[in-house]
Amino acid sequence: MINQVYRLVSPRQLEVTYSNFSLNSEHVVVRPTFLSICAADQRYYTGTRGKEAMSKKLPMALIHEGIGKVVYDPKDEFEPGTQVVMVPNTPSEEDEIVAENYLRSSKFRSSGFDGFMQDYVFLNRDRLVPLGNSINPHVGAFIELITIAMHSILRFDKRSHARRQTFGVWGDGNLGFITSLILKTLYKDSKVIVFGKTPYKLDHFSFVDEVYQIDGIPEDLELDHAFECVGGKGSQYAINQIIDYIKPEGSMSILGVSEEPVEVNTRMVLEKGITIIGSSRSGRVDFENTVKLLNDYPNIQEYFKTLVGSVNEVKSIEDILETFEKDLTTSWGKTVMEWKI
Numbered sequence: 371m372i373n374q375v376y377r378l379v380s381p382r383q384l385e386v387t388y389s390n391f392s393l394n395s396e397h398v399v400v401r402p403t404f405l406s407i408c409a410a411d412q413r414y415y416t417g418t419r420g421k422e423a424m425s426k427k428l429p430m431a432l433i434h435e436g437i438g439k440v441v442y443d444p445k446d447e448f449e450p451g452t453q454v455v456m457v458p459n460t461p462s463e464e465d466e467i468v469a470e471n472y473l474r475s476s477k478f479r480s481s482g483f484d485g486f487m488q489d490y491v492f493l494n495r496d497r498l499v500p501l502g503n504s505i506n507p508h509v510g511a512f513i514e515l516i517t518i519a520m521h522s523i524l525r526f527d528k529r530s531h532a533r534r535q536t537f538g539v540w541g542d543g544n545l546g547f548i549t550s551l552i553l554k555t556l557y558k559d560s561k562v563i564v565f566g567k568t569p570y571k572l573d574h575f576s577f578v579d580e581v582y583q584i585d586g587i588p589e590d591l592e593l594d595h596a597f598e599c600v601g602g603k604g605s606q607y608a609i610n611q612i613i614d615y616i617k618p619e620g621s622m623s624i625l626g627v628s629e630e631p632v633e634v635n636t637r638m639v640l641e642k643g644i645t646i647i648g649s650s651r652s653g654r655v656d657f658e659n660t661v662k663l664l665n666d667y668p669n670i671q672e673y674f675k676t677l678v679g680s681v682n683e684v685k686s687i688e689d690i691l692e693t694f695e696k697d698l699t700t701s702w703g704k705t706v707m708e709w710k711i
C-alpha cells in the first residue's frame with residue numbers, strides 16, 4: 371500500500387513523500403481525523419528548534435496530537451471505524467523503573483520520527499486507545515496535551531509531601547489551562563492559583579480560585595506546590611518566582627521546554643529543600659487515565675471546549691501551511707486541523 375506522508379524538509383517548507391507499507395504487517399492502520407498543533411511542532415516549522423536538531427531530525431512529518439478512525443486491523447481486534455486516540459511515544463523495550471516516555475530508546479513522533487500528518491498512520495497495536503463516542507473530536511484532537519498534564523500530576527502525587535492546601539500554576543496558555551483544570555478537578559479541597567502575563571488570557575481561568583499577573587503577586591502569598599507551564603525564555607523568570615513563593619519542602623514540577631539552559635536560584639532551592647520534578651511527554655497509561663477522566667467528569671469537557679481556538683479544514687499542503695501560520699498569530703487556544711487531505 372502506498373501512503374502519502376507530508377514532511378517538513380526545511381522551515382516553512384513541506385513535501386509529499388510516498389512510502390510503501392505492507393498490510394500483512396502487525397500494524398493497525400488509522401486514518402487521522404482531527405489533529406492539533408503543539409508548541410514543539412511550531413519550533414520545527416519556524417526553524418527555532420536550533421540548527422543541530424533541525425539537521426538531525428528533518429525531514430519528518432509533524433504533529434503528535436491527534437485522533438483517527440481504524441481502517442484496517444490485521445487481527446480484527448479493532449472494528450473498522452473505531453475512534454481512537456494515537457499515542458505518539460513508541461517504545462521498543464520495557465523497564466520496571468523507567469516509564470516508556472523516559473527510555474532513551476523510545477521514538478517520539480514529530481521529533482525525529484514521522485508524526486501524524488500522513489494519509490494513514492501505521493501504529494503498533496498498543497499505540498491506540500479507544501475513545502468511545504462521548505468525547506468531542508475537537509477536544510479529542512489535543513488529548514495528547516491533556517495526557518502531559520495528567521502524567522506530570524501523577525508524578526507529582528507520587529513524589530511530593532502530603533500537604534496540598536495551595537497549588538500555583540505558572541503559565542496562562544494551553545498547558546497552564548489544562549494543568550490547573552485537572553488539579554482543580556482531582557484535588558477538590560485545594561486552592562489553585564494561576565500566574566500569567568495577560569489579563570485577557572487569565573479571564574479564561576474561571577474555574578480556579580485566584581489569578582495573578584506576575585508583576586502583581588502579593589508579597590505574603592505562599593504555595594505548597596507549583597507547576598511551571600511556561601517554557602522558552604519566560605521559564606527562567608517563572609521558575610525563580612516559584613522558588614520565591616513556594617513554602618519549604620514544596621515540589622516544583624517543570625514542564626515548559628526551553629531551547630537554551632536557564633539560570634536557577636539554586637541557593638534558595640537548597641535552603642528551602644525544594645523538590646524539582648521534571649516531566650516530559652507521556653505514555654499509554656496516561657492516555658488511558660485521560661480518556662477515563664474525560665468520561666468520569668463530563669463537565670470538564672465543557673471547559674476544554676473553550677480551549678479550542680479554531681478548527682481548520684485541511685485538504686492540501688497550502689491548507690497545512692496556512693493553518694500553521696494562523697496558529698502563530700493566535701493568542702488563545704489550540705489550533706485544530708480537520709484532516710481531509
Ligand SMILES: NC(=O)C1=CN([C@@H]2O[C@H](COP(=O)(O)OP(=O)(O)OC[C@H]3O[C@@H](n4cnc5c(N)ncnc54)[C@H](OP(=O)(O)O)[C@@H]3O)[C@@H](O)[C@H]2O)C=CC1
Nearest residue numbers: 409541542543544545566600601604625626627649650651
Ligand atoms: N513537558 C512536556 O512534555 C510538554 C511541554 N510543553 C511545553 O510547555 C510550554 C507551554 O506550552 P503551551 O501552554 O502550549 O504554550 P503557550 O504559549 O500557550 O503558553 C505559555 C504561556 O505562558 C505565558 N508566560 C510567559 N512568561 C510567563 C511567566 N514568566 N509567568 C507566567 N506565564 C508566562 C505566555 O504568555 P506570552 O505568550 O504573552 O509570552 C503564554 O500565555 C512550551 O514550552 C511547550 O513546548 C508542551 C507540551 C508537552
Ligand SMILES: O=C(CO)[C@H](O)[C@H](O)COP(=O)(O)O
Nearest residue numbers: 408410478480481518627651
Ligand atoms: O510537546 C511535547 C510532548 O507533547 C514535547 O515537548 C516534545 O516532544 C519535545 O520534543 P522536541 O525535543 O522534539 O522539542
Ligand SMILES: [Zn+2]
Nearest residue numbers: 408409410434
Ligand atoms: Zn506536544
